[in-house]
Amino acid sequence: MIEAVGLTKRYGDKTAVYNLSFQVRPGAVTGFLGPNGSGKSTTMRMILGLDNPTAGHVTIGGYPYRRLPNAPRQVGALLDAKAVHGGRAARNHLLSLAQLSGIPARRVDEVLGVVGLQDVARKRSKGFSLGMGQRLGIAAALLGDPQVLLFDEPVNGLDPEGILWVRNLMKALAAEGRTVFVSSHLMSEMALTADHLIVIGRGQLLADMSVKDFISANSADFARVRTPDTEPQGREKLSSALAEAGGQVLPEQDGALRVTGLPLPRISDIAHDTGVRLWELSPHQASLEEAYMRMTQGAVDYRSTVDQKAGLQQPLPPGAQPPMPVPGQGQPGWYAPPPPQQGGPQPAAPQAAPANPYAQSPAPYAQSPTPGAPAPAPVPATDPTKPEDAR
């Protein structure tokens, strides 16, 4: 098991990871999600003892990585597939790693077979495609037959067959009782691969829960309603009637309406009463992708101006910082409407820059996983996560 407690990393005045506490348990694939620059790689490097935390600590099987007995046999990692000596043949690269860790040469041939590189084993890796490089990195991670595996973006550059192979490999490793911690940007892939999710934004924990709970906690059930394209006035009439009845109505890009807060039979009755014909009335639940977008929308460091122009993101006033998202409280956006207001938290209204957008209370789904675990680092009076530059 991997356990992080109050993990914090600062580079100068940049806080890459702040007060992160979580556990990664054996026998499951745990997905590690977060927008670009949210601190995933930094966290993985601290787990592997490649970076020292500024505060807090992280252990594997109860030990910091550097004090773990026989670490290469216990922990395998793929961090950067390009970090290989390109002039060396794939097999020689693995052989040198094996020799350093006292792993027999036959294991090298075994893992080459597992990742499907046996036919190019004697070729120099500098000629490898991105996908072949990923496979070689995965082979290196598997070399010591470790119980704990970390993969940073393992499907980068893989074709659909390669992605399926990685998915099955991760699941098989977890089914053998191993601890599998895998970062990815591909939400749809995580939905198919991971059992559990740890989501971070700007270095802070946003969610620590099963994939199923993540979706139901963050996604909103909604109805898609479509009126005949030839009758735009019917669409307007229905929108007003639905809003009057307490529904929230948002236009979809294809001209349909996205309605929350009203059950399907009620929508049907309202359409009937207003004399509007329907071409579609269908129930939907936001996907993992949508739930993730909703949760991290305020924690994205880099966003395209084109997204704003296309209405995919709420434009912010000049110089304003987006508010940090609070799980369960959606932020207005194109991806999914706010959840129905049934006594739950009210969705956040579009906001100009709050005085201190990052000084939020802990996310409701991000409690420390271990009751009685050591208290995380105290929150300093100054805001440590404030980015150096306005993005």
Ligand SMILES: Nc1ncnc2c1ncn2[C@@H]1O[C@H](COP(=O)(O)OP(=O)(O)OP(=O)(O)O)[C@@H](O)[C@H]1O
């Ligand atoms: N060695 C370093 N020196 C200074 N800043 C760093 C260093 N390493 C990371 N950072 C900063 O810390 C933040 C987190 O970076 P990190 O690479 O951990 O994010 P990430 O979630 O892995 O991003 P991505 O998904 O884009 O790979 C970023 O703002 C990054 O610029």
